[in-house]
Amino acid sequence: MTTPSVLAATGRRSPFSGLDVCTVAQLEMPHGNRGPLFDDDLWDMTGLARAPKSLTPTALRWDFRRIVNPAWRTVAKEMILALLAPQDEHVAVLPHAFRKPKAVSAVYGQISGMALWLNWLHAEGVRTLADVDQNLCDRYMAFASRSTRHGRTVQPSTLLNLLLPVQYLAFYSGLFTHDAYAPGFTPWAGRSVFEVAGAKKQAGNLSGPVPDHVFQPMMAAALWVVQTLGPYVAEEIERAQAQKESRPTIGIRYSLSKRDRDRFAEHLNACVRDGVPLPQLDRGSITQRVRSGVWSLSDPLLEVNLDQLGRDAGVSKEIQIGPLEVLRPLIEEAAAKVGVAAVHGRGAALVQRADGNGTAPWTLPLDYRQLRTLGSLVQGACLVVTAALSGMRASELAELSTDSCLPPTPAYSGAMRYRLASRLIKGQEFGGVPEEWVVVEEAWRAVGLAARIAQRDGSLNGALFGRKRPASADIYIQFRTWVNGPEGGRLGLAPIPDGPVNARNLRRTLAMALANRPGGLIAAKIHLKHVHVATTEGYAHRPGGAQGIFLAEVGEEEAKHHLELTATAFREFQAGIMPSGPGARDVIAAFTHVDAALADHQAGEPKVLGSDRQLVNLLRSQSQFLHAGAANYCWFKDPHKALCLKIAGAPVTADSKPMAGMCDSARCPQATHHPVHRKVWADNAERTRVFLGSIPRGHKAERDRVRADLDRSLRVLDEIDAAGTGPAQEGA
Structure with missing residues (x-):
């Protein structure tokens, strides 16, 4: 809670003064708690009920104290609350106010943008918003465009967020009680801030895909960690947590009984006999020991986890300096013989390496902090x-x-x-x-x-x-x-x-x-x-x-991809590389029609009708029938001609789709083969040839079946190779 803002001497009382911000904005605090009051200069919304986990605490602490002018703080608070509560009676009557509540996640950015704008005005000597004119707005835009840490020009999307509050203040002028723009003034009147900032409204996910050279090893590593390493890590964490919860609370003793010393001796002898290293402290605890001044870097027991060693020996007492000096010779001797190692993951099971080159332990010994870190990496x-x-x-x-x-x-x-x-x-x-x-x-x-x-x-x-x-x-x-x-x-x-x-x-x-x-x-x-x-x-x-x-995004990408494939096939046609396969004649006829249409348009209006956009428009009707397979293109114009549906005995309906698993593109009247498919058929022919050679001569029926498959692949390859000398090439 902060000290309420001091009202400007000439300011009216805000209609929101004394009200609970959450009540006005119809937001809830848990357990009936009240939210911040309007007059507070810090609105702490971190306890907001049903807040998405993606909202950080910083984004829910709205600090208006960053605005230098106290009167403008009230202006900023009135505008923010109006954005959150468009249904409020004082906001609903404003002609230019937004009618949908502003997202809570966007408020922090709005306050930051207003603070930058209002403090810039204050630094320029402006003391009332009524003096703001278009010249000041343009100067501020020039300032905001280069207001980065290194003085570089900001991106249009960033500039947009900085300029939005400048125009929003005009939309809510009728609400403000302490200061406002001059009546009738709107920054960049008649132009949207999107246009001023040079930003474009985004529709859908416009992010680029992860580059394939990054995606392939990333997914390989993530899948291997989840499927192979992850279960071992989870099991070790469960084991460590169970041990932590079940072990007794140790008490501090400044001396050890003879029985405790004997237990220590027995346990240390067992470690030496079985070759078991003594438990090791984590790096943070070792650093704390050195900083305490009690331990030196040369101490042979610096890294030994004495409390864990005591628990393993059955001594539920914290080992202080006094008892340690009594046990030191025994512990030093054992440490010299078997060494010191972290306790988690000892004797780790072997797993197949991700590259297939042999096996390796799923982990080297880990202390508890390292195990936690590995757990968070698996979660990543x-x-x-x-x-x-x-x-x-x-x-x-x-x-x-x-x-x-x-x-x-x-x-x-x-x-x-x-x-x-x-x-x-x-x-x-x-x-x-x-x-x-x-x-x-x-x-x-x-x-x-x-x-x-x-x-x-x-x-x-x-x-x-x-x-x-x-x-x-x-x-x-x-x-x-x-x-x-x-x-x-x-x-x-x-x-x-x-x-x-x-x-x-x-x-x-x-x-x-x-x-x-x-x-x-x-x-x-x-x-x-x-x-x-x-x-x-x-x-x-x-x-x-x-x-x-x-799924709609996938459909958009699929339509775009099919249009690109159709355009590539058309350009190959123009270069004399014809499609082959049973459906080639219909596709060539369609491409010939498109080519003629382009030629006619280019003769009339080459700057417009001969453009790539015209080509896209002409090919779009053809591409909507395309279904891309690994070894062929299926132009699914007429389901009644689809060989896959006939083979499967499937009824033909308005929603019929090609059945890729039943495809026989060498016989289907709607299938074509293109140069992009050649490698698939060549690889299949080579594999079939090798398989044919492995079949004993006595298995005539099997050899005949495989020979037919090989002949089909070779025939398709010959057709693809011969398509480069099609009609368009011969007439060139």
């Missing part, structure tokens, strides 16, 4: 896997808890449906709404592993991914540093190159992977078909929910 890998395979936003990942893994339910043909419970935050009322995601088993198990570690390691306070508010970029950087370090190398993990990785571009990467169906690690280790099915099931389970939005 769980976050990477979950984000990469579910398409969840950062705010939705943050809402996952130890209860998020719902029991699997039967789906179809013996398959199981895996669901995660969380909350949908974006676009919802404050606090979000409950939501479920249908995911693949790998993502479900990753969340389950993270929850298992969080439940047992009390030091992490139950945080699912190692932090109460997971910042995916920061957690990923720690994970990458570990993978690229000595332990990652020991376990055979390939180094991960530098590159941006966060929840937004992982979501975009998954959307593009589902749309483009690339090769590589994600296609090999995680079946993209399964991810697509899970996402589609999630959409069907909760239409209009989060997965419906994500």
